[in-house]
Amino acid sequence: MKPAILTDLTLCIGCEACVWACKEVNGLPREGGAAQLSATTWTAVEHRGEVNVRRQCMHCLDPACASVCPVAAIHQTPEGPVVYDESRCMGCRYCMIGCPFGVPKYEWDSPLPRVQKCQMCFQQRIKEGRQPACTEACPTGATIFGDRDALLAEAHRRIAAEPDRYVDHVYGESEAGGTSVLYLSAVPFAELGFAGAVSTDPYPRLTWDVLSKLPNVVSIGGLLLFGIWWLARRRETLAQLRNGEITLAEAVKRMPPLIGDAASPPHSPDPSVDLEGGLKGGEGRPHPGGADADLTEGPRSES
Amino acid sequence: MNAVVAWTRRFTLWQGILLAILALGLWATVTRFAGGLGAATHLSDAFPWGLWIGFDVLVGVGLAAGAFVVAATVHVFRIERYESIARPAVLTAFLGYLLVIVALMFDLGRPYRIWHPLVMWNPHSVMFEVAWCVTLYTAVLALEFSPLLFERFGWKVPLAAIRRVYVPLVIVGVLLSTLHQSSLGTLYVIVPGKLHGLWYSPLLPIFFFISAVAAGLAMTIFESFMSWRAFGRRLEGDVLRGLARIIVVMLGVYLAWRVEDLVGRGALGLAFQLTPESVMFWGEMVLGVLVPMVLFAIRRVRRSDQGLFFAAILTILGFIVNRLNVSITGMTASSGVSYVPSWMEFAVTLMIVGLGFVLFRMAVQYLPVFPAGEPAGESKRGRSAPHPAADAAFHPTLGRGVLVALWVLLAVGAVGVGYGTYHANGSAAAAATAAAAAPAIAPAVAHELRLPAPYTFPTAVESPGPVTFDHETHAAVGDPGEPACAPCHQGLFRLGAPGVPVAGELTYERIHEGDLCASCHDGEHAFAIADDCGNCHRM
Numbered sequence: 089m090k091p092a093i094l095t096d097l098t099l100c101i102g103c104e105a106c107v108w109a110c111k112e113v114n115g116l117p118r119e120g121g122a123a124q125l126s127a128t129t130w131t132a133v134e135h136r137g138e139v140n141v142r143r144q145c146m147h148c149l150d151p152a153c154a155s156v157c158p159v160a161a162i163h164q165t166p167e168g169p170v171v172y173d174e175s176r177c178m179g180c181r182y183c184m185i186g187c188p189f190g191v192p193k194y195e196w197d198s199p200l201p202r203v204q205k206c207q208m209c210f211q212q213r214i215k216e217g218r219q220p221a222c223t224e225a226c227p228t229g230a231t232i233f234g235d236r237d238a239l240l241a242e243a244h245r246r247i248a249a250e251p252d253r254y255v256d257h258v259y260g261e262s263e264a265g266g267t268s269v270l271y272l273s274a275v276p277f278a279e280l281g282f283a284g285a286v287s288t289d290p291y292p293r294l295t296w297d298v299l300s301k302l303p304n305v306v307s308i309g310g311l312l313l314f315g316i317w318w319l320a321r322r323r324e325t326l327a328q329l330r331n332g333e334i335t336l337a338e339a340v341k342r343m344p345p346l347i348g349d350a351a352s353p354p355h356s357p358d359p360s361v362d363l364e365g366g367l368k369g370g371e372g373r374p375h376p377g378g379a380d381a382d383l384t385e386g387p388r389s390e391s
Numbered sequence: 392m393n394a395v396v397a398w399t400r401r402f403t404l405w406q407g408i409l410l411a412i413l414a415l416g417l418w419a420t421v422t423r424f425a426g427g428l429g430a431a432t433h434l435s436d437a438f439p440w441g442l443w444i445g446f447d448v449l450v451g452v453g454l455a456a457g458a459f460v461v462a463a464t465v466h467v468f469r470i471e472r473y474e475s476i477a478r479p480a481v482l483t484a485f486l487g488y489l490l491v492i493v494a495l496m497f498d499l500g501r502p503y504r505i506w507h508p509l510v511m512w513n514p515h516s517v518m519f520e521v522a523w524c525v526t527l528y529t530a531v532l533a534l535e536f537s538p539l540l541f542e543r544f545g546w547k548v549p550l551a552a553i554r555r556v557y558v559p560l561v562i563v564g565v566l567l568s569t570l571h572q573s574s575l576g577t578l579y580v581i582v583p584g585k586l587h588g589l590w591y592s593p594l595l596p597i598f599f600f601i602s603a604v605a606a607g608l609a610m611t612i613f614e615s616f617m618s619w620r621a622f623g624r625r626l627e628g629d630v631l632r633g634l635a636r637i638i639v640v641m642l643g644v645y646l647a648w649r650v651e652d653l654v655g656r657g658a659l660g661l662a663f664q665l666t667p668e669s670v671m672f673w674g675e676m677v678l679g680v681l682v683p684m685v686l687f688a689i690r691r692v693r694r695s696d697q698g699l700f701f702a703a704i705l706t707i708l709g710f711i712v713n714r715l716n717v718s719i720t721g722m723t724a725s726s727g728v729s730y731v732p733s734w735m736e737f738a739v740t741l742m743i744v745g746l747g748f749v750l751f752r753m754a755v756q757y758l759p760v761f762p763a764g765e766p767a768g769e770s771k772r773g774r775s776a777p778h779p780a781a782d783a784a785f786h787p788t789l790g791r792g793v794l795v796a797l798w799v800l801l802a803v804g805a806v807g808v809g810y811g812t813y814h815a816n817g818s819a820a821a822a823a824t825a826a827a828a829a830p831a832i833a834p835a836v837a838h839e840l841r842l843p844a845p846y847t848f849p850t851a852v853e854s855p856g857p858v859t860f861d862h863e864t865h866a867a868v869g870d871p872g873e874p875a876c877a878p879c880h881q882g883l884f885r886l887g888a889p890g891v892p893v894a895g896e897l898t899y900e901r902i903h904e905g906d907l908c909a910s911c912h913d914g915e916h917a918f919a920i921a922d923d924c925g926n927c928h929r930m
Contacts, residue, residue, distance in 0.1 A: 101876040101880070102876075103876050103880035103885075103886060104880070104885065105880065105885065105886035108885045108886065109886070125436075126436065127436075152581055155513075155515045155516060155581075156516050156517065156518060156581060157513055157516055157518075158507075158508040158513055158516045158518035158519035158521075158522055159504075159507040159508055159511040159513065159519075160511055160512070160513040160516075161511075163513075176504075176507060176511050177500070177501065177504070178499050178500070178501050178502075178504035178505060178507045178508075179499045179500020179501045179502075179504075180498075180499055180500075180518060181439040181440065181500070182516075182518050182578070184436070184439040185439060185440055185578075185582060185585070186581050186582065188582075188584050188585075190436075190437070193436045194428075194436060194439060194500070195427070195500075196427060196428055196429030196434065196435065196436075197426065197427050197429040197430065198427045199424065199425060199426065199427045200500075200501060201427055201428065201500040201501070202500075225886055225891075227843060227876070227880070227886055228876075283584065286584060287583065287584070291581050292515060292581070294580050294581050294583065294593070295515075295517050295577055295580050295581045296515060297593075298517075298574075298577045298580060298593075298596055299514075299515065299517060299520060299577070302520070302570055305566075305569065305570065306566050306570070309565075309566050309569060310562060310566055313463070313467050313562045313565060313566070314562060316467055316468060317466075317467045317468075317469070317558060317562070320467070320468055320469040321469060324469055
């Protein structure tokens with residue numbers, strides 16, 4: 089079972105029972121109010137005219153906040169809920185930047201601040217087989233707890249049964265690659281302040297596409313840099329050898345594989361002949377680059 | 392003699408400014424650590440990253456990029472004429488990274504856990520990768536910097552040891568730099584819905600990398616001139632001109648690629664709407680990329696000290712504006728708030744920058760950073776022990792024309808920012824008004840709410856009898872015809888669970904004395920509670 093929450097906004101009466109139940113279970117101060125999410129209000133009820141909108145963490149199936157957290161303080165439990173381990177958090181607040189729904193909040197006025205957000209009562213209740221405090225508190229059944237697949241089926245059943253009552257969209261079915269918190273509404277979600285331009289692909293994929301390429305960058309880049317260095321040094325050594333600045337023995341010592349091969353080629357008994365041949369490219373330019381030389385001509389292969 | 396007087400006066404003036412900055416910065420430091428980020432900054436839940444990330448970290452790391460480019464040029468490509476600037480570049484980078492770490496200590500909510508990413512891994516996090524790369528690269532920079540100390544104190548053994556591993560060290564440094572310079576851009580790849588279309592791109596890592604290379608080299612030119620003016624150390628114009636040519640290529644590639652990317656994503660149109668974002672975008676691209684690129688490309692400009700300096704300043708300013716645009720301008724519209732840093736954020740930033748200048752100055756004074764004054768073009772290797780007075784040829788300050796141009800540029804920038812801020816406020820307010828004015832949507836749906844069963848209050852010991860509340864008889868409260876739950880349940884009879892009042896809220900006093908039941912049953916709206924106990928209590 090994938091724990092999930094379905095909130096049917098047409099049934100919500102705005103009583104805020106969910107808000108106060110949440111605060112009680114999580115030991116949050118009541119002063120924070122109930123109208124918007126904050127570090128002390130993990131679920132809120134916005135009274136928008138006759139529509140009441142309950143807000144909470146969407147518990148994405150592939151959560152951006154957990155993917156961006158450098159210390160895995162916010163992480164996804166195997167069961168699904170996205171939870172926060174304050175003992176790891178160093179307070180970089182990347183989760184707040186990364187969350188497409190603007191859910192994680194911060195204790196700005198604390199010298200030892202924490203990130204705060206709904207954790208679906210994972211520790212206190214779900215682990216013990218109970219439902220979250222908010223869904224249990226709801227007097228009208230507007231917000232219910234259950235298996236995500238079952239709740240999705242229920243949501244579509246309600247839309248099919250009363251197509252005039254609902255907009256034909258289950259918010260959270262595909263948003264951000266799918267979330268564990270689902271919404272039904274009579275009013276288009278964009279008019280209710282729901283994040284509109286939310287991609288239907290999981291957000292972590294965006295950065296993973298880049299990160300997963302880095303091992304290649306390192307290995308290819310490292311080889312490339314080493315190769316450039318080797319070629320540049322070979323060229324330098326050969327130039328010095330040719331100018332008589334160093335002896336052949338010194339050159340061999342400096343670059344064993346290079347001069348070793350060049351010094352005893354199978355077809356030429358005289359190393360200097362081959363060296364001359366190998367030096368054609370660098371002839372007349374013992375030092376790479378003049379006053380206006382370009383960087384790109386530094387490394388040059390001579391074969 | 393006059394020159395000496397002028398020098399003294401300038402020095403004390405700068406000292407005074409530094410002291411003032413230090414005092415303000417220390418005040419801000421105490422406030423921040425005693426009262427939390429909220430006490431010192433204008434950051435909020437809607438805008439969690441501000442000046443300290445945008446400038447101190449993104450700009451600080453980027454401007455230190457000169458070190459790995461120059462180190463690679465000298466030690467990997469083996470173009471030795473750049474060797475004279477390798478040391479100042481490494482010094483800048485080393486100090487830069489140390490200061491970035493200092494800035495992070497301010498910005499992190501719990502700075503004493505800054506080491507956590509090294510032990511608590513999440514390889515899927517860009518920040519994790521940045522943390523590792525910055526840590527390792529700072530170590531590499533410390534090693535690249537160490538020969539200055541070893542030479543200064545004449546320690547031959549460690550000097551020989553470090554020289555033996557210098558090339559692998561430089562290669563590792565280049566790789567680490569490539570990774571984290573680009574990854575600072577990757578940080579924003581996960582916010583396509585939040586970052587404005589003029590800056591958001593899947594190619595952000597590439598743009599961050601290229602622009603950091605250009606700005607890092609411009610920074611190398613800039614600090615060469617600053618040191619030259621302060622200490623009279625001669626730096627080869629020849630070498631700086633070489634850097635200028637690389638910058639032209641970098642800026643050209645950057646400009647072309649960004650335009651191509653904007654066109655490809657269909658975002659170029661955004662630049663032609665008059666918004667704060669487009670104003671900042673044009674400022675960044677024209678004044679900070681196009682103009683310096685053209686200037687650097689002109690031979691006469693490259694050959695003039697002032698020209699080089701001016702174009703380098705433009706490149707650096709353009710880079711700073713770009714990073715601030717990504718981290719602040721571009722994130723403003725989606726946040727719904729308009730963030731302007733607090734004076735304490737500025738004070739801390741200035742303090743850190745000032746610290747950088749002081750440390751750089753001290754290092755140049757006491758360590759063999761710059762080669763001693765010599766004519767251009769000769770090899771500088773093996774030289775140390777600088778003689779501050781060696782080069783008496785003090786050059787005049789910047790030409791008047793350059794200064795005027797600088798001030799005009801800064802004024803234009805300030806006006807642009809001011810306009811942007813004003814406009815951002817305006818459009819945010821307009822959006823709020825529009826939202827408020829939007830007609831309340833009436834869901835024309837029949838509610839099929841079942842009223843809950845009657846509720847029997849817990850009975851106190853002295854109670855004359857149990858009270859049972861019937862929802863049916865109370866549901867007409869509020870609008871006629873519609874069952875209204877909120878008037879009573881929102882605020883008054885709060886529920887912790889269905890049918891279960893929030894613990895401790897139903898007390899005799901609150902029910903009988905004007906708070907809960909009595910708020911309606913006051914003899915005016917409904918019968919008064921005191922009238923007859925039998926109205927409610929079953930006796």
